[in-house]
Amino acid sequence: MISIFRKVKELGYSKTIILIINRLSRYLNRLSRYLFLPQWYIYKLKNLGFSDRTFNNTGCEVELALETKEHFIRTILSQNKGKKFLEIEIGEYPNIKRVNLMQESEIQYTACDFEAVCKSHKKALEIRGIDTTNMKFASNRVGAYCWTLFEMLINKERFDVIYLDGHHTFYVDLPAIFLAHYILIPGGYLLVDDIEWTCNFLKNNLLRSFHDWYFYNRMYDLAEYEIEQQSIPHIKMITEQILVAELGYSKIESYSTPAWWTLQKPITAEL
Numbered sequence: 001m002i003s004i005f006r007k008v009k010e011l012g013y014s015k016t017i018i019l020i021i022n023r024l025s026r027y028l029n030r031l032s033r034y035l036f037l038p039q040w041y042i043y044k045l046k047n048l049g050f051s052d053r054t055f056n057n058t059g060c061e062v063e064l065a066l067e068t069k070e071h072f073i074r075t076i077l078s079q080n081k082g083k084k085f086l087e088i089e090i091g092e093y094p095n096i097k098r099v100n101l102m103q104e105s106e107i108q109y110t111a112c113d114f115e116a117v118c119k120s121h122k123k124a125l126e127i128r129g130i131d132t133t134n135m136k137f138a139s140n141r142v143g144a145y146c147w148t149l150f151e152m153l154i155n156k157e158r159f160d161v162i163y164l165d166g167h168h169t170f171y172v173d174l175p176a177i178f179l180a181h182y183i184l185i186p187g188g189y190l191l192v193d194d195i196e197w198t199c200n201f202l203k204n205n206l207l208r209s210f211h212d213w214y215f216y217n218r219m220y221d222l223a224e225y226e227i228e229q230q231s232i233p234h235i236k237m238i239t240e241q242i243l244v245a246e247l248g249y250s251k252i253e254s255y256s257t258p259a260w261w262t263l264q265k266p267i268t269a270e271l
């Protein structure tokens with residue numbers, strides 16, 4: 001109870017009311033999602049018998065992988081004070097500690113995602129009193145972020161660090177990776193998440209979690225891929241073949257795990 005009073009005092013009355021209203025509208029929004037529950041059960045029925053054994057990680061292993069990845073991101077950001085950082089797909093919920101670190105380090109941050117996701121992400125930051133005026137949200141309403149990245153290329157925007165964590169599939173991320181390469185400065189870092197992700201892994205998650213299904217279901221059409229292509233990690237394939245083998249990126253082992261690769265663009269690469 002005392003801590004609630006302390007929090008209200010810290011935030012001030014008007015911010016507390018806004019926070020409560022936003023929380024309530026989030027809960028209502030969550031509740032309205034349940035109207036789609038029958039559709040999820042139909043999806044589950046259609047995929048009865050499907051199982052993917054690619055990842056059998058325990059909750060602790062998943063937690064540790066997330067912590068490690070977060071540690072790598074923050075270390076790299078704190079080594080790049082005042083530099084330009086592009087996050088190719090930011091997700092619904094901001095990581096407040098990471099955002100605070102970016103602000104302390106005066107990182108010039110550009111964030112990509114669907115328009116609706118960018119809006120709710122920005123709102124979540126503002127509710128917590130974080131000033132978003134120096135952050136740039138580069139969103140797409142339809143299609144994919146390749147268009148946004150192409151516009152950045154034309155506008156001669158360049159970044160010191162790029163973090164790719166978007167759709168994770170071949171047709172979306174092959175052009176995205178080429179564009180990321182062109183807008184990254186020589187010697188810059190390309191952080192690639194979900195190296196081992198496969199379509200089957202996604203399908204498994206959609207079958208297991210209604211919330212994952214609700215958020216991701218409309219973004220994917222797995223019928224674009226042959227059955228065997230659905231079990232291949234697309235990001236790993238593109239990263240190995242294009243970034244490392246063709247474009248000469250080096251993998252920084254001390255900041256990489258099987259699921260997360262920190263890559264450095266050759267210093268000699270042309271801008």
Ligand SMILES: C[S@@+](CC[C@H](N)C(=O)[O-])C[C@H]1O[C@@H](n2cnc3c(N)ncnc32)[C@H](O)[C@@H]1O
Pocket residue numbers: 087088089090091092093095112113114117140142143144145165166167172219
């Ligand atoms: C795994 S989340 C990103 C998480 C975030 N990087 C983090 O560290 O918390 C993947 C994001 O990719 C976005 N995404 C997937 N396909 C997209 C598309 N075609 N256009 C724009 N955004 C897309 C989703 O909206 C989602 O927010």
